Amino acid sequence: MSLNTFGHLFRVTTWGESHGPALGCTVDGVPPGVTLSEADLQPWLDRRKPGTSKFTTQRREADEVRILSGVFDGVTTGTSIGLMIENTDQRSKDYGDIARQFRPGHADLTYHLKYGVRDYRGGGRSSARETAARVAAGGVARAALAALVPGLTISGYLVQMGTKTIDRSRFDADEIGRNPFWCPDPVAAAEWAEYLDALRLSHDSVGAVIEVVAHGVPAGLGAPVYGKLDSDLASAMMSINAVKGVEIGEGMAAAALTGVDNADEMRMGNDGQPLFLSNHAGGILGGISTGQPVVCRFAVKPTSSILTPRRSIDVDGKEIEVVTKGRHDPCVGIRAVPVGEAMMACVLLDHLLLDRAQTGGVRGRIG
Secondary structure, X not given: OOXXXXXXXXXXXXXXXXXXXXXXXXXXXXXXOOEOOHHHHHHHHHHHOOOOOOOOOOOOOOOOEEEEEOEEOOEEOOOOEEEXXXXXXXXHHHHHHHOOEOOOOOOHHHHHHHHOOOOOOOOHHHOHHHHHHHHHHHHHHHHXXXXXXXXXXXXXXXXXXXXXXXXXXXXXXXXXXXXXXXXXXXXXXXXXXXXXXXXXXXXXXXXXXXXXXXXXXXXXXXXXXXXXXXXXXXXXXXXXXXXXXXXXXXXXXXXXXXXXXXXXXXXXXXXXXXXEXXXXXXXXXXXXXXXXXXXXXXXXXXXXXXXXXXXXXXXXXXXXXXXXXXXXXXXXXXXXXXXHHHHHXXXXXXXXXXXXXXXXXXXXXXX
8 A cells, every 4th residue: 555646547656755866657547649758748847846046945956857668659658657857966964963853844753653764865755856756747647638638728826925915907827937936916926026035034934825727628527426526636736745725716715605606607608508607616516527717726835944943852752943954945835836737637637538438528418
C-alpha cells in the first residue's frame, strides 16, 4: 500500500525525494498516437522551477525532463511513460542542524511518528519539490487533451496573497504571464511585490489562494456519488503540498447565498445547447460537468521554513527553538499555480477516458 499513485484510467505514480539524485513519475493510460516530446513538457516545468525571481526559492534547478519510455518516433505507444528530472543543486548541509529536530508546520513530526525514520534533507517526500513530477505528468495530460478535445484550455493564477485580494473588475488574462505572481490584476501585482519583499526581508512568509479554470470542458464528465468530477478535483488539489482548503465554484461563499441567488438559471442557446446565465456551480452539477468552465480554488498555507526562531521539540523530547536555514519560497503559492494547472489537466483527462469507456461519448439529447 504505497499510496504514491493517483487517477483511475490515467494514472500517475511519482517517486523521488527533494535531495535525492532525481525524481520523476510513471504515467499510465495515455492513448497511443499522441504527439509527445520533451520539448512539449519543458515549458510547463519552466513555469514551476525555482529561482525564477527574488520572490521564489533561490535553489537553482534546470528541471530538465527526460522521457525514458512510452514514446517512439515522437508519439505515445500506449505503454507506460517514464519521466525523470535530475536534482542538480541540493545543499543538504543546510539541514544538518535539524536532523533530530521537528520543524513547526512541517511533516517532520508526523513522518517520525508514522515511520520512525525520515529524510530530513529538505523534507524528502514531503517537500514541494515532488510537484515537479506532477507538472511533468500534467504536460503529458495536456498533450492528450489537445488531441482528444481541441480547444480545451486550462489557466491558473493567484487571486489572493495573505489578506490582499485582486480586484476582479481589473481582471486581465494577458497580465498573468507578465508578473512573477501569475496575477491577472496589474495593480494588485505591484502591491504584492512590495508586500512580499518586506516579508522576505523580515524572515517571514505568507499564504495564498490560487484559482484554476478549465474552458471547453465537455459536458458529461464525472459520475454520481463516488465518481464525482469535483470530488476527484478536490482530492487532487488537496494532495498538493501545503494546500489546506479547496473549493469548487462559489465554494464556501455559497453558504451565504439564497437558493434564488445560487441557482444557475438556463435558457436554450443559439447552438441548440443549454445556455447558463451564471456559474455558481463551477461547471459541475451532481458530480458531472455541465459544459461550463470548471472553476476550482485552493488555499496554500504560509511557507513553514523561515529564519525566525520557532518553539519546538527534538526526538529526545527536549524543548528547543528551531531556525530553518536554506533557500525557501516566501510565498509557496506562487509556484503552486502551474502545479494546480497540472492536477486539473490530469483529473480532466482521467474523467474523459472514464466517460469514453462507459458511454462512448454518447450524450443525452435536448429538443
